[in-house]
Amino acid sequence: MRDIRPVSSERSDWGLFSPEELFELMRVECTRASRYGYDLSCLCVSIDRLGHLQDLYGSTSRAELLDALHELLKSSTRDSDFPRCMVDDALVALFPHTGTAGALTLCRRVLKGARRLGFESDGRPIQVTFSIGVATNRDAGVRDLESLLQQAQAGMALARAAGGDRFMRQEQASNEFDQIRRELEDLRSALDRQGDVVREAASVRRVLDLADLPGGGQALLERPEDREFAARMAALFGTGAGSGPEAEKLRQQAIEFALRGIHEERRRSIERQMRENEGEVDTLRRRVAKLNSSLAATEEELRRVMALKDVDPGVASIYRTVQGLSADAANAKARLDMLNRIFQANVELRQNLQPGSVPAEIRAKKDPDHE
Amino acid sequence: MSDKQTKSAESAKKDHGVLYLGIDLGTSRTSVAASNGVRETISSYVGYPKDVVSRKLLQKDVLYGDDALAHRLSLNLFRPLGEGVIQCKAGDTPDSSQNLRAARDLLVEIVRRAKPRKDELVYAVIGVPAQASIHNKDAILKAAREAVDSVMLCSEPFSVAYGQDMLDDVLVIDIGAGTTDLCRMHGTMPEDADQITNTYAGDHVDEELTKRIRKKFPQAQFSVQMIKTIKEKHSSVMDRMEPVEVLLPVQGKPTPFDVTDEIRQSCRTLIPPIVDGLSKLIASFDPEFQERLKNRVLLAGGGSQIKGLDTAIELLMHERLGGGRVLRIEEPIYGGANGALKIAHDMPGEFWKKLR
Numbered sequence A: 001m002r003d004i005r006p007v008s009s010e011r012s013d014w015g016l017f018s019p020e021e022l023f024e025l026m027r028v029e030c031t032r033a034s035r036y037g038y039d040l041s042c043l044c045v046s047i048d049r050l051g052h053l054q055d056l057y058g059s060t061s062r063a064e065l066l067d068a069l070h071e072l073l074k075s076s077t078r079d080s081d082f083p084r085c086m087v088d089d090a091l092v093a094l095f096p097h098t099g100t101a102g103a104l105t106l107c108r109r110v111l112k113g114a115r116r117l118g119f120e121s122d123g124r125p126i127q128v129t130f131s132i133g134v135a136t137n138r139d140a141g142v143r144d145l146e147s148l149l150q151q152a153q154a155g156m157a158l159a160r161a162a163g164g165d166r167f168m169r170q171e172q173a174s175n176e177f178d179q180i181r182r183e184l185e186d187l188r189s190a191l192d193r194q195g196d197v198v199r200e201a202a203s204v205r206r207v208l209d210l211a212d213l214p215g216g217g218q219a220l221l222e223r224p225e226d227r228e229f230a231a232r233m234a235a236l237f238g239t240g241a242g243s244g245p246e247a248e249k250l251r252q253q254a255i256e257f258a259l260r261g262i263h264e265e266r267r268r269s270i271e272r273q274m275r276e277n278e279g280e281v282d283t284l285r286r287r288v289a290k291l292n293s294s295l296a297a298t299e300e301e302l303r304r305v306m307a308l309k310d311v312d313p314g315v316a317s318i319y320r321t322v323q324g325l326s327a328d329a330a331n332a333k334a335r336l337d338m339l340n341r342i343f344q345a346n347v348e349l350r351q352n353l354q355p356g357s358v359p360a361e362i363r364a365k366k367d368p369d370h371e
Numbered sequence B: 001m002s003d004k005q006t007k008s009a010e011s012a013k014k015d016h017g018v019l020y021l022g023i024d025l026g027t028s029r030t031s032v033a034a035s036n037g038v039r040e041t042i043s044s045y046v047g048y049p050k051d052v053v054s055r056k057l058l059q060k061d062v063l064y065g066d067d068a069l070a071h072r073l074s075l076n077l078f079r080p081l082g083e084g085v086i087q088c089k090a091g092d093t094p095d096s097s098q099n100l101r102a103a104r105d106l107l108v109e110i111v112r113r114a115k116p117r118k119d120e121l122v123y124a125v126i127g128v129p130a131q132a133s134i135h136n137k138d139a140i141l142k143a144a145r146e147a148v149d150s151v152m153l154c155s156e157p158f159s160v161a162y163g164q165d166m167l168d169d170v171l172v173i174d175i176g177a178g179t180t181d182l183c184r185m186h187g188t189m190p191e192d193a194d195q196i197t198n199t200y201a202g203d204h205v206d207e208e209l210t211k212r213i214r215k216k217f218p219q220a221q222f223s224v225q226m227i228k229t230i231k232e233k234h235s236s237v238m239d240r241m242e243p244v245e246v247l248l249p250v251q252g253k254p255t256p257f258d259v260t261d262e263i264r265q266s267c268r269t270l271i272p273p274i275v276d277g278l279s280k281l282i283a284s285f286d287p288e289f290q291e292r293l294k295n296r297v298l299l300a301g302g303g304s305q306i307k308g309l310d311t312a313i314e315l316l317m318h319e320r321l322g323g324g325r326v327l328r329i330e331e332p333i334y335g336g337a338n339g340a341l342k343i344a345h346d347m348p349g350e351f352w353k354k355l356r
């Protein structure tokens, strides 16, 4: 276990305490909460991509960012006199008389408040986001200040690992694993549903094949709804046409003909559906395969994240600024042209180099007569 | 259905179960930007423990980036993208296959750091140096296909420009460690005539700075790495820059030295060769669009972080070409990766499927 001790009180506008004294204050608060049995929560907050922001905008930015974070925390609570200190690059704060629900509300406020922080550099806005770990003195495994901090830090590590701009409780780690398992179930049942379509198609095709054999007309009557249809037809014939072997044969042929039509139609519709779903099935299969092969690895990964303190900083907010080709974009057409060219260049690259590895459908396109 | 409806339905569906990555495979750094918001960068080094003892000691089979560099003495160290290309010659010499393996491992690692969910398909656009040969693109492609589920390569300056939404008539200056690459883009894939490469880049500045400091302060002791660190911290070409005082040992005793002017002069050596190259690329362009091209110059790569470099290049362009406008991209480290991610994300889904 790494030693948890405050390393600085550089932003200590909350008094003239040394880091050690601050930590002692927190310990007192913690002991008092357990003695008198009231709720106490701990938030561990770090600034996402702090190192990166610092590289870009200089070391003053760190102090400014921490100041802003601090102000944000204060303005998000009723009592702004909560004990806090810096541990590494994270702000750790205790909130007496605050249970899980209250702590989570606080987290939401802080994340939302971050959106409104108006940092800029060179006139460009910079979006600052936080990763927050939450723990309370009611959590399983929390006995004292150290274990409380540790759980909050583990939560923060998870929040960062998940991309930042979020809060997490350590408990969520195991939930996450469960969620993966649930997703696997969902994927499997989605795949099953696709399988139903395939099975249906196979059965219809088989019926048609059988019907083509001499005396195979019986196969057309496999389904109850088809039998009912045939019976209705027979009844209809019965009212008008005469009797005798000729009429009987005619009736049989007409019914078979109609049934065959129904089956053909059914086959076409199912095959259309299958074609549409083919890509989907393929994607699903691949995802299931992938998920399957790494369920154990997930467990491993979670263990790793929990053990690691300095996991990679999250950067969730950034992607939002570079996302998505919208059809409305002014130059959407020009861009699509570009993308097409990149794609074609890649197709050619593969054609030139490894003829064997190019899917046939792509290679075929080179030959204009092919289609 | 209207075209628009199809598109939005498609893009809503497209995100499901797929993680898009933009990867910038550089000589000195490899960076990734992912559609889940993760961004990561590592130095382009891969190391394998030399023997059983080292492996026991390091407790790893492969080390990456600065971690690999730090333990280089106990490792077989590879820089798979040395010279901007995967170092493998025709034929399967043991060395070339090792390098290919290192390239693959580097890609696997950078993909891992993008934290795909376990069931997510990973579709990546990889920006490769514009001068990479066909042979090399093949090698990169081979390496990449083992690391991701679908992959496209794209010339690096192209992805930088795409990321800035500048699709046409734009000049990209990419200042890396070993080379500065100038690339002219006009809608199509850049050809040889659109590219000029010179070796006045990061390493050159390091050498210049070393020479100058050695000359002025012969008593100071320092290593290349120290010089590089000093450069990266204080680099500037501005007339009025903050004085830079660094501590360098003199016979073991840290002694302050003012290296302000040395830094400025060393960094400035990049400017004339860049403007030379720009002039050539502009002069040989369709005269009707030369003016436009001149005003759309993008400055990217690690070396673009030199303070005042954009303005300084503009100044010399004004002097020699009668005008010009240089735009420094906001995040030099992720410029290529961000652009590649944008391409990956914008790329129609059916293209991805066809290239699996």
Ligand SMILES: Nc1ncnc2c1ncn2[C@@H]1O[C@H](COP(=O)(O)OP(=O)(O)O)[C@@H](O)[C@H]1O
Residues within 6 Å of the ligand: B025, B026, B027, B028, B029, B030, B175, B176, B177, B178, B179, B201, B202, B203, B228, B231, B232, B233, B235, B300, B301, B302, B303, B304, B305, B306
């Ligand atoms: N702040 C900085 N100022 C000047 N040069 C820098 C700075 N940061 C990085 N560099 C230099 O940029 C070069 C690496 O650029 P990069 O684009 O990552 O390389 P490549 O494209 O070759 O992988 C190195 O020479 C490095 O020293």
